[in-house]
Amino acid sequence: MLAAFVTQTSADDPLSALQVGERPAPEPPQGWVRVRVEAASLNHHDLWSLRGVGLPDERLPMTLGCDGAGVDEEGRDVLVHAVVTSPGWSGDDTLDPRRSLLSERHDGTLAAEVVVPARNVVPRPPEVSAAHAACLPTAWLTAYRMLLVQSGAAPGSTVLVQGAGGGVSTALVALARATGYRVWVTSRSEEKRQQALALGAHAAFASGERLPQQVDAVMETVGEATWAHSLRALRPGGTVVVSGATSGPAPGADLQRLFFRGLRVVGSTMGTREELVRLLDLLVATGVRPVVDRELPLGRAAEGFAAMAAGELFGKVVLRP
């Protein structure tokens, strides 16, 4: 079957590590099921995988991709929950110390077929297209949990989203607007600031720009490049929720500001299957849908990866096997 995969990672030149070609169709182990993929989406996670982050040599070759929607063996329209918990785990999926995401230990979704544990299959409501459903399991679920579970900020609060164009950032802006927050956004690009305003942001600022007032919560996925600004942007007692560090993982902690102003730093990763189901319900109830920057056949996956690596995207790349 056609797949986008990696046989040798490259920390310095991740795009050179991407292969698109034939791989054997995966066989479902006991308790797993096969899904024929209609649409998949790219995440920054796939670029990290090409660099070898979270993907040691002994697990290669590996089919990439966390997110997919398609048809299961019974002919039902489904999407796949990307968090694979360890056998016997019964708590919050994201807190299982042995959990993995699809494409970390088990072949991923950038392929004609994927196999997943039976519980990871989620029915797709007819109101949500396969392409939109394929954007949800990583970027949108992460955004849902950051804003609506972890931030502690009630609707009506002012929330700052660092970065405008990313998969998680566009999801945060759209979800925050739809659920009653005042949403501010930063971006390095004037064009993306305008796109964020069109998506529903109440105000957009250049990265690092001084804000007119402090905010109740900051949604942080950029890391080093924006961290100091995130802490300065918070009102006393405010919360920064962090789920990524695209620009680098080692910012100065500014501990004095943290303790003196009583700030909260909350780490967040992906979400649970139950939260994914609620996210789908939220999309159906509000009409909100993911922003798709471009849709490509899987055979042209390299174009999508290159655009993501160059920071050119506003929203998600959907791939069709």
Ligand SMILES: NC(=O)c1ccc[n+]([C@@H]2O[C@H](COP(=O)([O-])OP(=O)(O)OC[C@H]3O[C@@H](n4cnc5c(N)ncnc54)[C@H](OP(=O)(O)O)[C@@H]3O)[C@@H](O)[C@H]2O)c1
């Ligand atoms: N923990 C989790 O469960 C989880 C889940 C999903 C994603 N993540 C992580 O979150 C990050 C974002 O993922 P994604 O898929 O949304 O990636 P993406 O689509 O490639 O988006 C990257 C974002 O980072 C911003 N950005 C990058 N470099 C920047 C810089 N130097 N200064 C300011 N902004 C910068 C971009 O904003 P502008 O171009 O608008 O400036 C854009 O919003 C990744 O590191 C990913 O690994 C973690």
